[in-house]
Amino acid sequence: MNQPLTAPLDLFFDYQRSTGPTIGAFVTGLRDGRLLGARIGDGRVLVPPPEYDPATGVPIDDFVEVGPAGTVLSYSWQDEPQPEHPLDTPFAWALVQLDGADTPLLHVLQGDRDELEVGLRVVPRWADERAGRITDLVFVPERRLSSSKPSSDPEHPSSTSQPGSDPERPLSPSTPSSAEAEPVSLINTPIALSIEHSASAQESEYLRGLARGELIGARVGPGSPVYIPPRGASPTDGVPTEEFVQVADTGTVTTFCIVNVPFLGQQITPPYVSAYVLLDGADIAIQHLILECPADEVRMGMRVQAKWRPESEWGHTLRNIEYFRPTGEPDADYETYRHHL
C-alpha cells in the first residue's frame, strides 16, 4: 500500500481569560510597571501570587510589592528563539528571585551569554506600552546600570515594541497612561495549533480514488457492510476491511438538516442543506451538501447524484464533489434506508 496522505490543519483562537481578583492584581501591576507578590499563610511571599494558599486553600489577597531587582537562581540559554518566544534574539530563561520574594519567577533574561551566572543581579526593563501581560517586561543585568552604554545595534532598530529590544531604553517604567485606569480583568490569549493531519492507510486509498473521480470503500469480505471512507477495520467487530469496493456517485438522502446559523470558521454560507447520503453500493452514509433545489424541497429518501467539480480542480478530497443534486427519480422506499437512521 502507498504512503498515507497528510495535510496541514491550522487552528487558531483568541481565548478570553477572566483574571479574577488575584491574577487581576498581578497583571494590573504589570500594566502599571509594578511587580506584585502575595504573602501566604506560612509567611512566605510568592510571585506571581497564587489564587489559593497551597497548604490551607484559603483565597490569597495579602499583596506585597517586590523587586524590582532580583537575583538569578538558575537559567537556561535559548540560542535559537522560536516564533512563539517573547524575543527574536538569543536570550536566557531565568529563575529570578525578586527582592522581597521567597520564590523565584520564571522569566526572560536578556544579556550576553558570557555575562550570565547564578547569583547575577537583574532588573526589569519595561515595555513602553503595557497591556498587563507577563511579556510587558524582560530582565537585564543590573551591572549595565553602572557600565558604559552599549552602542545601539543598527540591525535591530529601536522602533519595535518588545520590551528588551532596545538596550538604551530606560529601565524604569513609563508612567501608566492613566493612573486611574480600570484594573485588568480580561486577558486575550491567542492560541495557535498546527497539526500535520494524517489520513489512515485505507483512507488514503479512498482519497487517491477521489483524485481519479472514483468513490472507493472497503469491507471485510463479500456480504459484509461497505464502509466509505474505509475504516481499516469494522467498527463493530474489529476485523480488517481489506477488500476495496467501488461505489456509485448516486445515492439516497437518509436524513438531513438545514443549517441557518452562521458561526466562526464556517466555510459554507448558510442556509445550506447538510445531508446524509447513502451512496448506492455503500452501507453507511456520508455527509454532504444538497443543491440545485430549494432547501425546503429536500426530502428523506430523495435520490441524488454527485456534481463533480471540473477535473482540473480535483485533489485528494471529498470536496472534488461540489455537492449532490436531485436526479429526478422517484424517492427511495423508506424500508431501503430506515436502518441507516
Next chain:
Amino acid sequence: MSKQPAAVLGVGQTHYTSKRLDVSMSGLVREAIDKALADARVGWDEIDAVVIGKAPDLFEGAMMPELAMADAIGATGKPLLRVHTAGSVGGSTANVAASLVQAGVHARVLAVAWEKQSESNAMWALSIPVPFSMPVGAGAGGYFAPHVRSYIRKSGAPENIGAIVAAKDRRNGARNPLAHLKQPDITVESVQASQMLWDPIRFAETCPSSDGACAMVIGNEEAADRVEEGRRVAWIQATAMRTEPTTFSGRDHINPRAGRDAAAALWRAAGVDDPFTEIDCAEIYVPFSWFEPMWLENLGFAEEFTGWRMVAEGVTAPDGALPVNMSGGVLSSNPIGASGMIRFAEAALQVMGRAGGHQLDGVRRALGHAYGGGSQYFSMWVVGADRPS
C-alpha cells in the same frame, strides 16, 4: 465482595450565566466547591481525593487545567483524577467518585465539573475543518438535527413535541434561582415562532452557552452517618456507564444501544423492575428539546416511538407522573463540562429535599442522566432515600 454503600453528602453549584467575568476558572470552580463542602458540613481536611471533569481542552484552550488548579480545588497532596467523556463528563465524574467510595478506597471524595464558555467558543471547537472532508459540520446542533428529523420520521411524532419540552424546561428553569435562562412566560407557540437554526431545531429548543460549576461530596456509610441528625443524604443505589462508536453501519442514532444497555444495567443494579412507576423524577440530559422523548425511550420509561406521547400528555411536566428536568435542565443552563454533573446533583437534591423552589414532594428515588459525543457516551445513576442493602 460487594460494594460499600455510598451517598451524596452535599451539593454545591454556582449560578449559571453567559459570562462570569468576575472570576477566573479557578475562582468559578472554587465557588461550587465551597458550597458543596458547606452543604456536606465537611472541611478540606476531611476530603480524601478529588475527581474532576470538564469538556475537551479545545473548548477552553487550557491544556490540563487541573494541574494549575490543584490548589484551588484542594487537591494538593491528595489523589487527583480527571475524567474525560465529552458532554457526559460531569455524570461520569460523579460515577468515578462514587466508585472510589464504593470500592472502599476513600471515605469522602470531592467530585467537581465546570465550564467557562465565555472564555471560548464551543461551536467553533466542534466544527474544526478536518482535512480531506466536506466542511458541512455545524456544531452540536448541526450534528444532532438530522437525527432529530429521523426520530420524527420514525416515531410519527407531531411537530410541536419539541416545543412542548422547551416551554416546560424553560418554565421549570424560572423556578430555579441558579438557572441561566428564566422564561416563566414562554409558550409552545412562542417556541414555535422562534428562528429555525438547524432545521428541524429552533432557537428556543436549543441549550444556551453558560459559565458555571457544580461539585458534590460523596461519602461512605460512616461519613453519611456522621451527617447531623435530620439532614438527609442521597444514597447512590446504582451507577452505569456504556460507550459505543460514533458511527457504524446500521447504527441506531436515535436509540443508541450503549444508552439502552446502560439503562438496563442501571435498573437491574438498582432493583428497579419498572422505571416509570418506581422512579419519582428524572434529570435527563436534553440539550435540544427533542432529546427528551428520545431518551425517555432509550432509558426504558417509554416503549420505542412512544416517548413523544408522554410529552404530549404532560407526563413529564411538574405535575405529571414522571417530572423531568425540574431544574430547567440543560435547556436552561449549559456549562457543558458541568451539565452532566448538574443532572446527577439535581437528582440528589430532590432526594435530599434541598431543591428549593423546584422541589417536588416525597421524592424517594430519582434518576440523573448524561450523554456525550455523538450520543456515544452514557452515564447515569439512581439516588434514593433508602440505603442500598
